[in-house]
Amino acid sequence: GIQVEQSPPDLILQEGANSTLRCNFSDSVNNLQWFHQNPWGQLINLFYIPSGTKQNGRLSATTVATERYSLLYISSSQTTDSGVYFCAGRPTSGYSTLTFGKGTMLLVSP
Amino acid sequence: EAQVTQNPRYLITVTGKKLTVTCSQNMNHEYMSWYRQDPGLGLRQIYYSMNVEVTDKGDVPEGYKVSRKEKRNFPLILESPSPNQTSLYFCASSSGTEAFFGQGTRLTVV
Numbered sequence: 001g002i003q004v005e006q007s008p009p010d011l012i013l014q015e016g017a018n019s020t021l022r023c024n025f026s027d028s029v030n031n032l033q034w035f036h037q038n039p040w041g042q043l044i045n046l047f048y049i050p051s052g053t054k055q056n057g058r059l060s061a062t063t064v065a066t067e068r069y070s071l072l073y074i075s076s077s078q079t080t081d082s083g084v085y086f087c088a089g090r091p092t093s094g095y096s097t098l099t100f101g102k103g104t105m106l107l108v109s110p
Numbered sequence: 111e112a113q114v115t116q117n118p119r120y121l122i123t124v125t126g127k128k129l130t131v132t133c134s135q136n137m138n139h140e141y142m143s144w145y146r147q148d149p150g151l152g153l154r155q156i157y158y159s160m161n162v163e164v165t166d167k168g169d170v171p172e173g174y175k176v177s178r179k180e181k182r183n184f185p186l187i188l189e190s191p192s193p194n195q196t197s198l199y200f201c202a203s204s205s206g207t208e209a210f211f212g213q214g215t216r217l218t219v220v
Contacts, residue, residue, distance in 0.1 A: 001169075031207055041198055041214045048208035086153070088209075097168055098143070098202070098209055100153040 002027045002091050006101035013077050013108050021072040021085055021104045029089030031098065032063050034072050037084040046072070046085075077108045112137045116201050116212035123191055123219055131186045131215050133201030141204040142184035143168065144176065146197040147214075153200065159184055191219045 003026035013019055023034075034046040047054050047061040049070065054061055058077075063070040070087055084103040091099075114135045123129055135142065143158035145168075155168030159178040173195055175187040184203075188195060196219050201212040 031204075031209070033208060035211075041216065043200060043211040043214070045208070045210060088153075097155045097158070098204075102152050 001097060002029060002089065002099050004087060004089065004099050004101035006085075006087060006104050008104060009102065010105045011107070013106065015077060015079060015108055015110050017077050017108075018073070018075045019077060019106070021074070021087075021106075023070045023072075023087035023101055025068040025089055028065070028068060028092045030092050032065075032070055032087065032089040033098075034061055034070070035086045035088065036081075037086065037103070039083060043086075074106075077106075079108050079110055082106055082108050112210070114201055114203050114210050114212040116199075116215050118215060119213060120216050121218070123217070125192055125219055126190050129188050129191060129217075131188075131199060131201075131217070133184045133186065133212060134182050135184075135201075135203035135210070136182065137203060137205070137210070138181065139203040139205050139210075140181070141206060141209075142178065143202050143204075143209075144174070144184070144186045145200045145202065146170065147200065148197050156186070156199075191217075193219045195219050 005024045036044045049061045049063045051065045058075045060073045086103045088098045088100040144156040145153045147153045157176040159165045199215045202209045
């Protein structure tokens with residue numbers, strides 16, 4: 001199966017700071033997604049982004065499928081952004097497991 | 111509202127006592143799957159289903175059963191739970207592209 005590497009593993013920010021999270025895939029993927037796991041454990045869909053760039057408020061994401069990576073940008077971070085951010089994707093051949101990275105744990109302090 | 115609903119949200123049980131975690135989706139998705147999340151191991155797929163009566167093993171199927179008798183439901187069955195099945199479980203559904211996750215079920219087996 002594919003390998004998904006996320007960086008950095010941990011990140012501490014002051015409120016108002018910007019950050020970039022990265023996701024690298026070992027092989028071509030379809031259905032690339034970014035999730036936020038909140039402190040209650042819920043997985044929240046942030047972006048479905050197999051290629052290109054999308055923006056949603058203070059968050060945006062870019063996927064460069066040909067180079068097998070995706071970036072998640074958080075601008076003007078808030079304490080409610082704290083939690084774990086996961087990226088996940090499926091191999092391009094057929095339907096298969098949605099493989100997750102290990103996540104980036106983000107703590108935004110006031 | 112489009113959603114994936116899992117029940118129960120929290121469950122404490124004893125070793126060997128059969129249990130079922132239910133999962134239902136209202137999006138008419140063909141694909142459904144179960145994941146478990148453990149510290150340091152991330153999210154791993156247990157079983158998935160590509161349509162009614164079609165199921166297949168994921169990465170960690172041992173000790174679990176599933177069934178897909180109706181398109182909207184995909185229950186996870188633990189016939190004889192053991193303490194190593196203590197985990198956070200997620201059900202997901204997809205039309206083949208973006209996946210949507212339930213709220214999670216926190217299971218403790220004592």
